[in-house]
Amino acid sequence: MVWKTTIRHILGRAAPALRPDPALAKEMSARLQAGGARKLGRALSIRHVAAGSCNGCELELRAIQNLIYDLTQYGLSFVASPRHADILLVTGVSNRNMAQALRQARTAMPEPALVVAVGDCALDGGVFKGSPVVLGGAKAVVPVDLVVAGCPPNPAEIIAGLVALVDAHDTKMPPKPKILPGMT
Amino acid sequence: MIRELSATEWQAKQGRFVALWTDANFAYALYHPGELVFVALEQGGYPALAHKGAGWFMRLARDLNGHVARGFEAAPPAIDHGAAPDGSGPWPEFARHPAEGAHQVAVGPVHAGIIEPGHFRFDVKGEQVLRLTARLGYEHKGILGLMRGKSPAHAARFAARVSGDATVAHSLAFAHAAEQAAGLTPPPRAVNLRAIMAELERLANHASDVGAMAGDAGFAFLDARFALLRELVCQAAQAAFGHRLMMDRVVPGGVADDLAEGGREAILAALGAVEAELPSLRRVFEDYASLQDRVVGTGLVPPALAEAYAAGGYVGRASGQRGDARLSPGYAPYETFALYVPVEQAGDVAARIKVRLEEIPESIRLVRECLASLPGGALCLAPDPATGMGLGVAESFRGAVWYWLRLDAGLIADIFIADASTLHWPLLEHAATTSILADFPLINKSINGSYAGGDL
Known part of the structure; x- marks a missing residue:
């Protein structure tokens, strides 16, 4: 009944607002700011380039985004342009037809940038090593910071590799986005 | 013959x-x-x-x-784009479309998602695509050259890596060719295990691709659920065969390993989960007008064109073609299972989705029947060093995969690989011109040619 509710609202008294303990609130706020700065500094964007793959690694790169592995919970996500990316993730051998595009993708990234080679092909050419049109692994074309081996590596291994890379470079990478003025 | x-x-x-x-x-x-x-x-x-x-x-x-x-000298190159050994080379020029007001849009070889490389040049007028030219070859690794001079057992590792999403089907077609050349019949247990792996691969790919198409049309929920179903199948494959994609499990002469302990239960549990959720996901597909609006009438491949290209797989079957290599020419063990092959006539994205959704329950049935009738006995026969020619086929999730090879004293003297995608890329070029540019990702995903499979 609408009229009953209306009368109760007119006649009733407002309940006292719930207020947190000021000391606790202050502490939580400080922790959030400190933790938040660290976490935001870890929120890195990944650009993927397949430079001569069999598409097996791409399947597992898609799998690390599914409901079970959920890559974004680690602050990592894929972006559509190297200009938006902190990490260049390379799969496949570096073949002759893709070498230039791979170099250009790396050049287009803002510094500092990291390069991750995923899969045995990106490690050293994998089974395709020795083919005249294969230059080698990713490091034949761009400097590589981390390799996740496997054919293809399973999703847990790819995520472990990416998180380890972010941990190792935490101090070297300036936090992103920059801490706003007023935050300490 | x-x-x-x-x-x-x-x-x-x-x-x-x-x-x-x-x-x-x-x-x-x-x-x-x-x-x-x-x-x-x-x-x-x-x-x-x-x-x-x-x-x-x-x-x-x-x-x-x-x-x-x-008589065909003027055609552009397929894989040799004139790059220097270090990969440097000129950026391609494409002839402009003569229509007034037309302009070009260049996409690739690096694409915006997690996709293989390829270059697409669109001639567009406003939003309408007038012409699409696909320039492929960016996945070329020289696989045929690497396979020559190796024994079939050794070369099977390359066949498994021609197209990773169809690794079982490629390994199977290669094994069929090598076995024909060596005059070998694989043991019955291996034949059944191969079919189980091939059908698991088919339904895993169908599930994730259908989800990805829904995701492209703005239905992230369907993408998430279908990706989860794929993940369940991959985990079952890991438990049963020791590899999420079942790579290197099908080898010339049989299979590399037996079904692991607990593998049967893992597979049946995954199939049960897919079967339980599929009807509700399918209903979402059929019930939402905004989703249907994106897929119905989009990316048309007319039946006459599909026939002219002898399109196979869901691309052919969505455009009235009945071909399925499991039935024609056919190979063991499918003759015992009265295979159902869905066929649609519309030739649009919706029809291709429909065919794939209908193939999922059929693959589930086949895996169950293969598991129920799994014979005992040997897993693999070692081929003698033979001399001869072999032709092998297997139906991958996207169509027939053919292998031709010539053995000389047990080593591969020459080989050729034809993935179904090769016949489907020109159909994509046509289908793109029936819609606007913004629909291209959806159309490309609905045909889903393998870049690696064609580039070799």
């Missing part, structure tokens, strides 16, 4: 063209359902074939072996 033709007969030959390739002395052409003809090379060339699907193969033969198709 193989026979030599004169140059005139070679050009006049009718039939459903599958593939063309050359070796040192001959040009070969393969027709459904496994008819192989060849013609002697003359001065490093052979008469061009007029079949619609032959274009890519003739360009590839010129790039790989230097053999010219006479």
Whole structure:
């Protein structure tokens, strides 16, 4: 009944607002700011380039985004342009037809940038090593910071590799986005 | 069946063209359902074939072996884009469309998602795509050259890595060819295990691709659920066969390993989960007008065009083509299971989704029946070092995969691989022109050609 509710609202008294303990609130706020700065500094964007793959690694790169592995919970996500990316993730051998595009993708990234080679092909050419049109692994074309081996590596291994890379470079990478003025 | 033709007969030959390739002395052409003809090379060339699907193969033969198709000299390269050994080279120029107000949009070879590389050049007028030119070859790794001189057992590792999403089907087609060349029949247990793996691969790919298409049309929920179903199948494959994609499990002579302990239960549990959720996901697909609006009438491949290219897989079956290599030419063990092959006529994205959704329950049934009737016995026979020719086929989730090889004292003297995608890329070029540019990701995903499978 609408009229009953209306009368109760007119006649009733407002309940006292719930207020947190000021000391606790202050502490939580400080922790959030400190933790938040660290976490935001870890929120890195990944650009993927397949430079001569069999598409097996791409399947597992898609799998690390599914409901079970959920890559974004680690602050990592894929972006559509190297200009938006902190990490260049390379799969496949570096073949002759893709070498230039791979170099250009790396050049287009803002510094500092990291390069991750995923899969045995990106490690050293994998089974395709020795083919005249294969230059080698990713490091034949761009400097590589981390390799996740496997054919293809399973999703847990790819995520472990990416998180380890972010941990190792935490101090070297300036936090992103920059801490706003007023935050300490 | 193989026979030599004169140059005139070679050009006049009718039939459903599958593939063309050359070796040192001959040009070969393969027709459904496994008819192989060849013609002697003359001065490093052979008469061009007029079949619609032959274009890519003739360009590839010129790039790989230097053999010219006479009457087809003007075609652009397939995989050799003139890059220097370090990969540097000129950026491609494409002729402009003559229509007034038309402009070009260049996409690739690096794409915006987690996709293989390829270059697409669109001529558009406003939003309408007037022409699409696909420039492929960016996944080229020289696989055929690497396989020559190796034993089938060794070369199976390359066959498993021609197209990772169809690794079981490629391994299977390669094994069929190697076994025919060596005169070997794999043991019955291996045949059933192969079919289980092939059907798991098919339904895993169908599930994730259908989800990805829904995701492209703004239904992230469907993408998430279908990706989860794929993940369950991959985990079951890991438990049963020790590899999420079942790579290197099918080998010439049989299978590399038996079903692991607990594998049967893992597979059945995954199939149960897929079966339980599929009807509700399918209903979402059919009930939402905004989703149907994106897929119905989009990316048309008319049945006549699909027939001219002898399209297979869901691309052909969504455009009225009945072909399925499991039935024609057919291979064990499918003759015992009364296979149901869905066929649609509309030829649009919706029809391709419908075919794939209908193939999922059929694959579930086949896996269950194969598990229920799994015979005991040997897993693999070691092939003797043989000399001979072999032709093998397997139906991958996207269509027939063909392998041709010649063994010389147990080593591969020559080989050719034809993935179904090769015949589907030109259909994508056509389908794109029936819609606007913004629909292209959806259309591309609905045809889902393998870049790696065609580029070799």
